[in-house]
Amino acid sequence: MRIGELARRTGITERALRYYEEQGLLRPERRPSGYRVYGDADVAAVRRIRILLAAGLSTAQITQVLPCMLDDDGLLAPLCPELVSALVEHRAKIDEAIDELAATRANLDVIISAEARPT
DNA sequence: ATTCTAACA
DNA sequence: TGTTAGTA
Missing domain, CATH: 1.20.5 (Single alpha-helices involved in coiled-coils or other helix-helix interfaces)
Known part of the structure; x- marks a missing residue:
């Protein structure tokens, strides 16, 4: 899916989605046109990011923290x-x-x- | 119609 | 983050 659909499915603005990529939180593929291509997994990824941001973590911290977090369908647990x-x-x-x-x-x-x- | 980058009355 | 300009 492209950025517009991910934005609709997550309720996050396209602007924020592009910002997350700049911060290394998302690594969407690129079509030859330059358009970003996201997978279904990115929908869950964005939700995880939102939870961590809501907990007051910086984008830099989230990048390091995500790899050691267990996602039990929406419930994030530190490993x-x-x-x-x-x-x-x-x-x-x-x-x-x-x-x-x-x-x-x-x-x-x-x-x-x-x-x-x-x- | 959508997306992209870059930039800021 | 919003928004807008100029493209592809």
């Missing part, structure tokens, strides 16, 4: 133990980000509650 620890570390990063945002929100609250009263 390599190194990957598990890497994901746990990623989770810690998220916790840090949450803390920083909470601090930022607290600073904003101080400003909001200090609203000037009419004189």
Whole structure:
């Protein structure tokens, strides 16, 4: 199938699909015309990519992580133990980000509650 | 009608 | 990422 059909079947824009290829996440074949040709397996591949992106992984990390992931019809499970620890570390990063945002929100609250009263 | 690359009021 | 221009 060409990019248009893959886009329809995955709900991902053609733009994003081409971007995934640039990042090495997909390696579609090329017709002599230059058109990309994807296989049925790519539909599942895109879903896996979306799951990993939604988990906050960068495209570079996804490229390395995908090879040691088990895809039990939609449910991704980390195989390599190194990957598990890497994901746990990623989770810690998220916790840090949450803390920083909470601090930022607290600073904003101080400003909001200090609203000037009419004189 | 579709897809491709490259580029950005 | 959207979008658009100019092609094949």
